[in-house]
Amino acid sequence: MAKIQVNGNEQEVEIPIALIDLIKKNKVEQPDMVSVQINGEFVSRDKFDSTLLYNGDEVDFLYFMGGGARC
Amino acid sequence: MLKPRGFTTRLIHSPFAKEDVNRALHQPIYSNSAFDFESAEQMELAFQGRLPVHSYSRISNPTVENFELRIKQITGSLNVTALSSGMAAISNVIFVLASAGSNIVASKHLFGNTYIFFESTIKDFGIEVRFCDLTNTDEVRANIDSKTVAVFVETITNPQLEVVDFEILARTAHEKNVPVIADSTLTPPNIFQAKDFGIDIEVISSTKCISGGATSIGGLIVDYGTFDWSKSQKLAPLAKRFGPFAFNYKLRREIFRNLGACMSPFAAYLQSLGLETLQLRFEKAAQNCRDLAEFLGTLPQVKAVNYPGTVGSPFYEISKRQFGKFPGAMLTFDLATREDCFVFLNKLELIRRATNIYDNKTLIIHPASTIFCDFGEEIRKSLSVSDLTLRLSPGIEDIEDLKNDIVQALH
Numbered sequence: 001m002a003k004i005q006v007n008g009n010e011q012e013v014e015i016p017i018a019l020i021d022l023i024k025k026n027k028v029e030q031p032d033m034v035s036v037q038i039n040g041e042f043v044s045r046d047k048f049d050s051t052l053l054y055n056g057d058e059v060d061f062l063y064f065m066g067g068g069a070r071c
Numbered sequence: 072m073l074k075p076r077g078f079t080t081r082l083i084h085s086p087f088a089k090e091d092v093n094r095a096l097h098q099p100i101y102s103n104s105a106f107d108f109e110s111a112e113q114m115e116l117a118f119q120g121r122l123p124v125h126s127y128s129r130i131s132n133p134t135v136e137n138f139e140l141r142i143k144q145i146t147g148s149l150n151v152t153a154l155s156s157g158m159a160a161i162s163n164v165i166f167v168l169a170s171a172g173s174n175i176v177a178s179k180h181l182f183g184n185t186y187i188f189f190e191s192t193i194k195d196f197g198i199e200v201r202f203c204d205l206t207n208t209d210e211v212r213a214n215i216d217s218k219t220v221a222v223f224v225e226t227i228t229n230p231q232l233e234v235v236d237f238e239i240l241a242r243t244a245h246e247k248n249v250p251v252i253a254d255s256t257l258t259p260p261n262i263f264q265a266k267d268f269g270i271d272i273e274v275i276s277s278t279k280c281i282s283g284g285a286t287s288i289g290g291l292i293v294d295y296g297t298f299d300w301s302k303s304q305k306l307a308p309l310a311k312r313f314g315p316f317a318f319n320y321k322l323r324r325e326i327f328r329n330l331g332a333c334m335s336p337f338a339a340y341l342q343s344l345g346l347e348t349l350q351l352r353f354e355k356a357a358q359n360c361r362d363l364a365e366f367l368g369t370l371p372q373v374k375a376v377n378y379p380g381t382v383g384s385p386f387y388e389i390s391k392r393q394f395g396k397f398p399g400a401m402l403t404f405d406l407a408t409r410e411d412c413f414v415f416l417n418k419l420e421l422i423r424r425a426t427n428i429y430d431n432k433t434l435i436i437h438p439a440s441t442i443f444c445d446f447g448e449e450i451r452k453s454l455s456v457s458d459l460t461l462r463l464s465p466g467i468e469d470i471e472d473l474k475n476d477i478v479q480a481l482h
Contacts, residue, residue, distance in 0.1 A: 007116065007119075007121045008119075029122065029123050030088065030123045033088075033123060034123070035313060035314075035316050037312055037313075040311075040312055041311060041312065042310075042311065042312055042313050042314035042316070043314075044314055044315075060121070061121060062120045062121060063120055063121070063122065063123040064120065064150065064316060064319050064320055064323045064324065
């Protein structure tokens with residue numbers, strides 16, 4: 001088991017785990033519109049399958065349409 | 072499942088971002104300002120951009136989002152933002168890309184308000200616009216330097232009706248690591264696929280054809296995600312974190328929300344409906360335009376006709392290659408004198424004197440005395456805006472009625 005940060009919250013996952021499986025595990029809303037960063041770096045959609053996560057990784061799921069306001 | 076391929080089928084059947092609770096066939100109008108949250112935690116996540124939900128309608132709104140998603144569907148783009156007007160789309164793009172000390176390379180042949188925005192408004196903020204002939208590759212190359220943040224082009228210039236070879240222009244700009252911004256208002260997405268010609272960001276006045284025939288004011292920024300933003304001085308730090316979304320991040324998380332030029336849900340609803348009949352209306356208006364161009368050319372009072380869809384136009388071949396059968400639905404024609412133009416305008420009974428294009432009604436204007444009235448004669452001359460020219464934007468009326476009105480007004 002390893003500990004990773006998902007949207008700022010710690011999660012325990014069995015490694016190795018692919019990014020696409022983490023998206024499914026977290027039931028990420030509107031996965032076709034989500035933008036993903038690992039440790040502050042962008043991951044392109046075509047690499048969701050092949051990107052593996054490791055202990056201590058920080059993953060952020062972000063949306064630029066339809067939400068996330070400072071108003 | 073059957074995958075629709077046709078333009079109109081795809082857009083009419085494009086899904087909502089979220090299924091409507093009442094299974095409405097059109098996205099309802101959400102006219103509210105703010106949205107409720109289940110918990111403080113959910114609210115925090117939303118404000119951090121970590122949930123795809125709406126919080127405040129200046130930032131995003133379900134009705135507006137649905138319109139944006141439909142445009143995304145038919146353009147094959149990465150991101151779409153709907154705004155309060157076409158000029159809001161242009162100004163937002165410029166403020167995303169440029170800072171004091173930056174420059175933009177553009178043609179002088181521009182819509183009047185865009186020209187003033189470039190020549191005066193952003194000049195006051197330290198942004199230079201270098202006007203040159205975009206059909207001349209050497210001139211474009213010579214004007215681009217390390218401070219150039221964009222090449223800006225109108226797909227068909229208004230009212231000169233000049234057309235650039237976009238692939239050559241894009242190659243020249245991209246060789247110098249500069250994105251190409253195109254105002255494609257005159258060539259809606261049913262006839263022009265901007266991405267195929269190397270355009271990185273498209274701005275559209277959706278007020279025109281898309282709105283359903285001038286039902287409401289609106290603008291669009293269509294981001295194709297094609298430019299490598301790590302090559303942009305301003306956006307490079309964001310490119311590492313957001314890749315092809317760097318432009319959109321800067322736009323949606325800062326410029327768009329701070330300038331506040333959002334599209335209203337009512338306009339989004341009207342424009343979404345209008346979009347459904349875009350192809351039908353455009354083809355009728357464009358056919359009327361082609362017919363009127365030929366007809367006007369046969370009248371002795373008409374001294375010149377300018378429409379890129381006529382064989383005699385210097386832009387006929389390039390227009391055909393880039394836009395297909397109908398290169399827009401707008402033409403200009405010259406009468407012998409300025410006075411003749413005014414007399415003609417005043418005698419028209421069906422065609423309306425108005426400063427818009429792509430309405431369902433045929434509209435006409437004398438650009439020199441209206442859109443370009445703030446410019447001196449010398450500047451108008453340099454912009455190729457003549458006192459003898461009238462701009463005609465054919466609507467979807469029956470062609471014989473339009474011809475009859477023109478004939479009676481010329482006599």
